Amino acid sequence: xxxxxxxxxxxxxxxxxxxxxxxxxxxxxxxxxxxxxxxxxxxxxxxxxxxxxxxxxxxxxxxxxxxxxxxxxxxxxxxxxxxxxxxxxxxxxxxxxxxxxxxxxxxxxxxxxxxxxxxxxxxxxxxxxxxxxxxxxxxxxxxxxxxxxxxxxxxxxxxxxxxxxxxxxxxxxxxxxxxxxxxxxxxxxxxxxxxxxxxxxxxxxxxxxxxxxxxxxxxxxxxxxxxxxxxxxxxxxxxxxxxxxxxxxxxxxxxxxxxxxxxxxxxxxxxxxxxxxxxxxxxxxxxxxxxxxxxxxxxxxxxxxxxxxxxxxxxxxxxxxxxxxxxxxxxxxxxxxxxxxxxxxxxxxxxxxxxxxxxxxxxxxxxxxxxxxxxxxxxxxxxxxxxxxxxxxxxxxxxxxxxxxxxxxxxxxxxxxxxxxxxxxxxxxxxxxxxxxxxxx
Numbered sequence: 001x002x003x004x005x006x007x008x009x010x011x012x013x014x015x016x017x018x019x020x021x022x023x024x025x026x027x028x029x030x031x032x033x034x035x036x037x038x039x040x041x042x043x044x045x046x047x048x049x050x051x052x053x054x055x056x057x058x059x060x061x062x063x064x065x066x067x068x069x070x071x072x073x074x075x076x077x078x079x080x081x082x083x084x085x086x087x088x089x090x091x092x093x094x095x096x097x098x099x100x101x102x103x104x105x106x107x108x109x110x111x112x113x114x115x116x117x118x119x120x121x122x123x124x125x126x127x128x129x130x131x132x133x134x135x136x137x138x139x140x141x142x143x144x145x146x147x148x149x150x151x152x153x154x155x156x157x158x159x160x161x162x163x164x165x166x167x168x169x170x171x172x173x174x175x176x177x178x179x180x181x182x183x184x185x186x187x188x189x190x191x192x193x194x195x196x197x198x199x200x201x202x203x204x205x206x207x208x209x210x211x212x213x214x215x216x217x218x219x220x221x222x223x224x225x226x227x228x229x230x231x232x233x234x235x236x237x238x239x240x241x242x243x244x245x246x247x248x249x250x251x252x253x254x255x256x257x258x259x260x261x262x263x264x265x266x267x268x269x270x271x272x273x274x275x276x277x278x279x280x281x282x283x284x285x286x287x288x289x290x291x292x293x294x295x296x297x298x299x300x301x302x303x304x305x306x307x308x309x310x311x312x313x314x315x316x317x318x319x320x321x322x323x324x325x326x327x328x329x330x331x332x333x334x335x336x337x338x339x340x341x342x343x344x345x346x347x348x349x350x351x352x353x354x355x356x357x358x359x360x361x362x363x364x365x366x367x368x369x370x371x372x373x374x375x376x377x378x379x380x381x382x383x384x385x386x387x388x389x390x391x392x393x394x395x396x397x398x399x400x401x402x403x404x405x406x407x408x409x410x411x412x413x414x415x416x417x418x419x420x421x422x423x424x425x426x427x428x429x430x431x432x433x434x435x436x437x438x439x440x441x
Contacts, residue, residue, distance in 0.1 A: 037101035047094035056346030103345035122174035128205040129173045131314040134190040138162040140335045150187045168193035175359045176317040208311040209233040216257045235288040249278040279305040
């Protein structure tokens with residue numbers, strides 16, 4: 001009986017109006033994204049460019065559904081009495097017409113606005129806290145994707161079974177909102193993608209890097225432009241420097257810029273300086289952190305070590321995006337190169353929408369956004385957004401959003417008990433034989 005009622009409501013109430021759900025994503029932004037990237041169409045279509053943008057965000061929120069189901073269930077196509085349904089081929093053609101540029105424009109516009117909205121609530125001694133790191137995504141194994149993106153090579157003269165996209169993101173650690181991103185072929189080094197994001201890092205900020213990004217060009221480029229842009233990065237085991245003060249656990253050091261780096265970037269100085277702090281983790285392992293925060297009174301070693309420990313928040317955000325939102329899918333949906341870029345930008349927008357809603361709910365009860373379970377919040381938002389859309393009264397939307405945030409607050413993570421047995425890593429059973437692709441000569 002209850003199922004019959006739900007089916008009746010789903011079939012007879014008006015379709016969800018996604019423009020109504022854009023409390024954080026105004027429709028004007030979408031129009032501007034389409035116009036600025038020249039993706040508008042003069043011809044009257046059931047799936048104009050604006051609706052395709054919403055479609056890409058919806059596909060990320062409902063990864064378990066096909067593109068036809070998302071179009072039909074959420075009513076994203078404009079109404080037409082003669083053709084009530086949109087075919088898969090029409091949706092694919094609409095995606096090809098629009099391309100990835102409007103989604104990229106919309107992500108950059110929305111992400112920087114959302115990250116700065118409530119930044120004062122999460123400052124570390126007056127600085128915004130970010131992390132930068134890289135990740136990969138698999139695509140369908142088509143000739144176009146393999147030629148464009150490439151894949152990982154192995155010592156056994158084979159390459160990965162699927163093409164891979166390599167990317168780097170700049171993520172706000174308190175809220176896990178993605179501030180900016182750069183991605184493309186797997187063969188491109190992470191350092192090159194990171195250099196594209198250095199300019200986007202805001203003033204009065206502290207960015208935590210992984211040791212793989214230890215580069216004078218990146219770190220000097222960060223501190224040499226803008227105002228109060230700082231970094232924390234662990235030193236490599238082979239990093240060499242000259243101590244400018246007496247040897248201690250907190251000293252100022254000077255490092256030489258390699259001739260190769262100066263040949264690539266003539267603006268680099270011959271030497272660059274940093275503060276070197278020795279910290280000991282819970283396993284009694286020593287680690288040296290390099291930072292541009294030189295004020296010892298304001299930024300104590302314990303504060304810097306605590307900031308570095310938060311770096312793992314970006315790894316958590318990758319898990320939320322790749323495993324929870326994408327449903328641990330082996331590959332992305334799209335089979336074309338432009339479709340892959342379009343899908344990734346749409347997924348980043350959807351992820352930020354969820355994270356922004358969690359952050360707003362956390363502020364209401366004065367808790368940390370990371371204390372709210374992302375998995376349960378994601379499932380709740382899927383349900384609430386759909387049924388907020390089918391309500392007939394526009395005036396009910398604010399109450400629906402209040403109810404959503406009240407439910408989000410109730411999803412605070414429970415304190416987990418301590419581990420009772422030693423951790424063991426077991427090999428995952430393979431159902432099928434691994435296909436090995438020989439490397440081209």
